[in-house]
Amino acid sequence: MKQEDKYIDHLFESAREETPQISFEEVAEVFSNTTSPTLLGLAKGWFWRNINLNSFLFISATTLAIMSFFLFSSSNHPTKKTLDENLIVTNQIKGSSSNENINLKTIEKPTNILLPKESNVSKAKNIKTSSSSPKPKIEFQKINKNIISESPILLSISPELKLEIPFNISLTPSFKNIEKEEFILNEESKYETIEESFSPWVVGHASEMPWKIKRQTKIPILNETERVLQKFMDTKYLEQIFDKGENGYFKPLKILTYYSLNENYFTHFKGERIRLMNEKISPDFDPNEPFIDVEKFKIKKTKAYFTFTYKDYFVQMQLRKVGEGWKRHKLKVKKNKEVKVNMTF
């Protein structure tokens, strides 16, 4: 063997015998530090181990469902039904702005002085029974004209004569027309109100002329929420609660809804439109005037709840759905924590 080879062998031997410059512990430490999982790494690992496409889809669907539920529940109104209602409401706004649907008719009726003419009344009754033909309408219009143009004697005609057919009946109605007409008749007749109150000329004085004003209010077709609210507001007992003005009329009512009702909903109390306001910051809101402070307004499938405070009064009302309409179910009124009324109908 050559000397060079010997030297190389010697070099290799010394290289083999050499102790490692880095100990195993050092390498192990570095290795452990780099490979030990962080919290994020653990989460990532768990995610990739356990989450497959199906579970990912399931999670995303569930999240969407929860989010949509919260979104809809946080909004003021119920879902599909509300959209329909809003559509109706916007239609009503258009209608009411032009004052087409609300007809206020005033007929002054002397109760004692003038006697009703029997003939006219009977005529009117006849007209009512034969309302399917257009003829009676013409007669009725004639009578009305007479009332306006002639002396108060003609005012003796009872308001019952004010039979007005709100649509034109075609002479040869199709089946569809009949259905539609019946529907409109029902709707309008339901929400037509006649209010009677003292004539402003006798307010605060001994009534020498006991005239009374009869006002007829026609309300446009209402949506469900409006109907329910109207039903609540039609409660007789509320007349004892709400303030009256000097003229004997009820003061204009305002309802602070806190977004539980649409501001554009139409509702009235004794023929006076009630102003709905969402917030106190509304320019029409005057905190010094009494107002209906809504605490709860909720319509469920078969029950409706309306709780509010008015001055010192605390009113709880409940309606129950019977068929397609709503029936009064409960009424509880407290004044300064003292129960005034507690009724179940």
Next chain:
Amino acid sequence: MTSKKQKHFLKLYQPVHARFEKFCRARTFGDMPYEDLINESLLIAFKKMEEIKNEKAFLSYLIGISTRILANSKRKKKAINVAEPAIFNQHPDPSNFIEKQFEIELLYQSLAKLPELQKEAIILFEITGFSIKEIMKIQKSGESAVKQRLARGRKELAKIIKHQMEFKLIENETGR
């Protein structure tokens, strides 16, 4: 789960650490810090631990990984056209080491000048202690090819060392 895997991996690595470290030191001379090569190889081996079929061949598995890492790093260096740093400048002056360490350092310096496959075969055979059959598997070459690489490598290495020694002697005589 991960800590168990870690422990198992380190258990496998512990007996081969010294050999692997030597291989890395000899193999990376002038290319990259050998500590980095060790760590990188271990990380890759740990990630692909499931691929290990025979735990007895763990060292050759590690060497295979480190060889690929080195080859990749060299390819990248060529692509970027970074000037190769001078081999000797990367290490401290050998005169600071004791005699043995100086010799070893000289050996590694000389080995670094050999062609890749020759260098690898010599390191595996002479320093790491692999048999020719094992080197055949690692290098995926035939027996004669490995033997040839070893023989030629040794010859070349002798020349380089001789040249280096002469250079050092001249250096000492001139007092540079």
